[in-house]
Amino acid sequence: MNTAQYDHSLEKYAELAVKVGVNIQPGQYLWVAASIGTEDFVRLVVKKAYEAGAGNVHVQWSDEEVTRSFYEHAPEDEFNFYPPWLVEAHKEVIDKKGAILSIESENPDLLAGISTDRITSYAKVKAESLDYFYEVLEKDGISWSIVALPSQKWADKVFPDVSQNERVEKLWQAISRTVRIDQKNPVEAWNSHIELLQKRAAQLTEKNFAKLHYKGKGTDITVELPEDHIWLTGASKNEQGHPFIANLPTEEVYTVPHRLGVNGVVSNTKPLAYQGNIIDGFSLTFEEGRVVDIKAEIGLELLEKIVYMDDGSDYLGEIALVPHQSPISSTGILFYNTLFDENASNHFALGSCYPTCVKGGIFMNDLEREVHGLNDSVVHEDFMIGSEEMDIDGIHRDGTIEPVFRKGNWAF
Structure with missing residues (x-):
């Protein structure tokens, strides 16, 4: 992979996520949820957000091995409990009229073999605990967006017949095309694309x-x-009338x-x-x-x-x-x-x-x-x-x- 070209594309992607995805506004709080392995991209996102005038930018990290260990070894009672402080943290994003940017890079088989009771019990208690937060998202109360970055395990799943040292680059190229950062002006390309979708709608x-x-x-x-x-x-507009793309x-x-x-x-x-x-x-x-x-x-x-x-x-x-x-x-x-x-x-x-x-x-x-x-x-x-x-x-x-x-x- 051409390092200079990759760095340039990553910077364009970060700018797209900040300016088109969540469309950060001056003084606006931004919560970035990301997994270990995406550090370079997250750093660019944080920089681009501050350059766009963001207030505080908070990064909430997760780690696949820690997540897997939780589902494998945590006591049974923990799968019916969601930390109240995390509920309050999500509520604070809404109260501050902030924005949420999630960066996906997970292994599709991360929890293979884990008890389905554990998986669904925790999914349910989390959803119930964050019911107010998700309802605000469903109403477009605040800006939110999801983007993705390739990881080795994800690329291994998508391209098993490709040489292992080429898989991440191949997945990155596919992501680049689908989010239009392979184009000269991705922001302009997205504006034109959304206009066509809105006409169809x-x-x-x-x-x-x-x-x-x-x-x-x-x-x-x-x-x-x-x-x-x-x-x-x-493409939506939040309660303040600011457009974003979820x-x-x-x-x-x-x-x-x-x-x-x-x-x-x-x-x-x-x-x-x-x-x-x-x-x-x-x-x-x-x-x-x-x-x-x-x-x-x-x-x-x-x-x-x-x-x-x-x-x-x-x-x-x-x-x-x-x-x-x-x-x-x-x-x-x-x-x-x-x-x-x-x-x-x-x-x-x-x-x-x-x-x-x-x-x-x-x-x-x-x-x-x-x-x-x-x-x-x-x-x-x-x-x-x-x-x-x-x-x-x-x-x-x-x-x-x-x-x-x-x-x-x-x-x-």
Whole structure:
């Protein structure tokens, strides 16, 4: 890898994360969550944030070996406990109207072989403890963004047939293309890309479909949509009106399904990487919105525990459209990372919804959301269902049918 070229690309990436991802504002507090191994990039992010006028920049480090040791050796009681001081720290970010930047670089198999009870128990108690924090994120109350950086173990998983000393560079090149830092002006490239996505989202909102009918390999499912639903993109505005992009990369337009209006069967087309485990070869059958049957070739026990984690985790909270002919899909790479794989494929999410996807949704109380068919859960787990074979029809409220996708791509 050309060191000078790599350093230049890393600096452009840091600038993109700060100026486009979280779009840091003068005096704004920034929390950076990152794993050991990303130090050079994190240092650049901190520098770029201060140069952009940030207030305090706090870095919260994690370490894979420490995380693995926790799940392997900690006392059983610890998996039903989440530190109150961490809850307060997250709340302080909201109170300060700060921003959150997460830098992913984890091994997809980090927790392979760990008890599924430990994994899901801790995931649940963490989600419950941070319920207020996640609700603010779902309402776009503060700016937040997720980016990724290659690690050796992640690259080993993605490129097992490539010489080991070339894998990290190959993964870095793929990430660079998908986040557009290989272009002369990445910020300008992102502005143009988001504009195109927003035009597509506006078209779908205007059509105001009553339902979408998906058909593909192992999938035949109908999803009802609330009458006042809105299609959105990865670009949002926080409560202060400042734009940010939650996921870099992003290729999706998404909305909310009606909680009780999902019927049929859906099958995954890419593995789901969940808490350091892989779930694959699975299908979910829905009746009146609820999952009534689960099958999986790999990770069935873990998938069942995710689906039935609470009263809302067995319903859908999000549907997203991504054409098969999109930049990430066109790489032909299976990333084993939802940040990338969900942006190469149509996908659904089990669990909580984004209330921003319904007119006035962020101002609704729990009862009003329920009346509008919005789902609530401690879970929000995306899984990929799209392929080059998928057809999707939009069903209008008068019963007429309009093609939305044909052979995995837009039909209009």
